[in-house]
Amino acid sequence: MTGCPPLLRSVFDKLDVAVVIANVQREIVMVNAAAESLFQYSEQEVWGQKIKMLYASPDEFEEQGRQRYNATASETSLYTITYARKNGETFEGETQGGPIHDEHGKLIYFVGLIRDVSARLSAERTLNRLHSITSNQSLSFNERVDAILELGADHFGLPIAIFSKIDGATYTVIRAVHPENALSPGMTFELGNTYCSHVFEANDVQGFHHVAESRINSHPCYQTFGLEAYLGSPIFVDGGRFGTLNFSSPEETRPFTGQDIELIRLFADWIGNEIQRQRHLDSLTSTRLEMERLAATDPLTGLGNRRMMETSMKKEVARAKRHGTDFSIAIIDFDHFKRINDQFGHQTGDDALKAFAAIAQREARDEDLFARWGGEEFIAGLPCTTSAEAVKIMDRLASQLRDVIISDDEGAPTLTISVGVAQLREGESIGSLLSRQMTQCTWLRVPDGIT
C-alpha cells in the first residue's frame, strides 16, 4: 500500500471489505487486498488514477462527486453504486463512504468501504417479482407458472426452463420456456435419460454448473441432451413427488450458490402448494355439487324430488311467459298402491315406482321435467306442450307401464295410473296452476288395474 505505514497496511489487507481511499482530486491513493480482488486491478494499476475508472457510469461518478466531495461533507453515509471490474463486468457495491479531515477540519481524503451486494439485490428483486406474480389473481395458474419459468431463467442465467410431471419412468413437460421454442407441453422423455433423474434420486435440489467436469458427465442425460448447466428441484404435492422445476443451459455457468438453491426451492414450493390448493378446491366443489345433487334427488327412483321440481317449474313457467310458449303439468298417481304393497310386499311397491321412473326417463325429451312429488305420486313439467299433447304423452307412459311385470307371483298386478293434466293459463302462477290441477284438470285413468 503506497505511502501507508506497514502496520496499517497489514490491518487493511486483513479486512474482507474492499477499502478504497481517494484524495480531494478524486485520485486513488490506497486500495487494500480485498479491493484488488473485487475490482481485479493491482494497486499499481490504480494508484494515482481517477476513481472514475472504478465506476460503471461516468454520470454516476460526477453525481457522487457533487454529493460527497465538497467542503461541507462531514457525514459517513451508506449508498449503492454500480462499479466496473477491470474486465468490464459490473456489480452493485454497497458503499460506506465518508470524508477524512486534517486537524484544521480540511477535507483531505475520502474513504469508501465497498461490498459486492449484486447477488443479494438480485435475489431481492427476484423475490419481489415472485411475490407480484404469485399474488396476481388475474393470471391463470399456467400464466403464473410461465412467469416463474421466465423469472428463474433470467435470475439463474439458464435460458431453458421446464415444469415437469413425472409418472413412473415417464417425464412429461407441462410448461416450458425455450429460446428456440423447442419444448412444448405434453412432450415426454424417459426419466432415466433426463437430468431430473438426479433430482428424483436425491429427492432434493441438484445443481451442476459445468456438467462436463461433474460426477454426472457419463450419465445418459449428458449424452442425450449435452446441456452443460442444470439446476432442478423436486415439486411435492400432498407430501408426494409430483415432478420437477428445472433450469438449464447448453453453456456452463457460474457455480450455484446457497441462495440459488433456496430460490428454486421457493419457486417449486409455490407450484406444489398451488396444485395442492387447486386439488382441494376441486374436491370441495365436487363434494358441494354432489351434495346439491343429492339434496335435489329422490333416492329411490333417481328422479328429481319435490324441492327440485318446485324450483325448476318456477323457471320454466317464467320462460314460457317470456316466450309466450305453452306449458303443461301432469300429476301421476299410482292406482291402488296400498294394495300392491299389502299383497306383494313393499319391495314390489318400490319396484313399481322405479319402473315408472325408468319409463319416464327413457321417454322424456331433454326439456321435460319429471320428479317424485311424494309417496306414489309423480309430477311432470312439460315445456312447449299443450294439455292435449300432455294427455298423449301420459297415455304413452301409462301403456308402457302396463307392460311391466312387477312380480312373478300368480295374480301379479298390472300397474295403472291416474293422471291429471293442466295447461298454464295466461297470467297464471305456478302456485295456482298446481292447485287448479287437482280440481279442474283433464283426468286420465287406465281402466284395467286392480280394483
Ligand SMILES: Nc1nc2c(ncn2[C@@H]2O[C@H](COP(=O)(O)OP(=O)(O)OP(=O)(O)O)[C@@H](O)[C@H]2O)c(=O)[nH]1
Ligand atoms: N312401496 C312403497 N310404498 C309407498 C312409498 N311411498 C308411499 N307408499 C305407499 O303408497 C300408498 C298410498 O296409499 P293411498 O294414498 O291410499 O293410495 P292408493 O292405495 O294408490 O289409493 P288411490 O290413490 O286412491 O288409488 C301407501 O300405502 C303408502 O305407504 C314408497 O316409497 N314405497
